[in-house]
Amino acid sequence: MSKTSTIKIQVGLDDNKVPETIEWSATDNKEERMIKAKGMMVSFWDSAEKAALRIDLWTKDMMVDEMADFFFQTMMTMADTYSRATPYKDQADDIRVFAKSFLKKFQEKQEAEGK
Incomplete structure (x- = not known):
């Protein structure tokens, strides 16, 4: 029998439906509590439509420098994943360079802005 895992995502919204809190948990995670996050990007590949379906959310208290770090780390992780999943290491390196x-x-x- 194959094993399954469940990922739970909870998003708290303000009156204008802007995310105030993001929390997640997974059945395979050793943590038995919801883990706080300021941002998330989830992508699913729909092979029938040949399209990526995405959920991108961030809390209103996520700072611009945190967003830049989040994107940088996400791109580096994407490069690692692409490198493991394909024989095209040169393109993974292109992602890292970018x-x-x-x-x-x-x-x-x-x-330049003095921050």
């Missing part, structure tokens, strides 16, 4: 350039440009903008 992610590093993205973060560097963000940091330069922050410095």
Whole structure:
């Protein structure tokens, strides 16, 4: 018999339906509590439609620098996944190069704005 895992995501909304809290748990996680997060990106591949279905949420208290770090780390993880899943290591490296350039440009903008 195959094993299953359940992932639960709870999003608390304000009166304008803007996320205030994001919490998640998974049956395979050793934590027995909901884990807080400020942002999430979930993607599903619909092979029948050949389209990515996404849920992108972030809380209103997520800072811009946190968003930049989140995107950088997500892109680096995507590169790792692509490298493991395909024989095209060169394209995984392209993603990493872009992610590093993205973060560097963000940091330069922050410095120029005195942040």
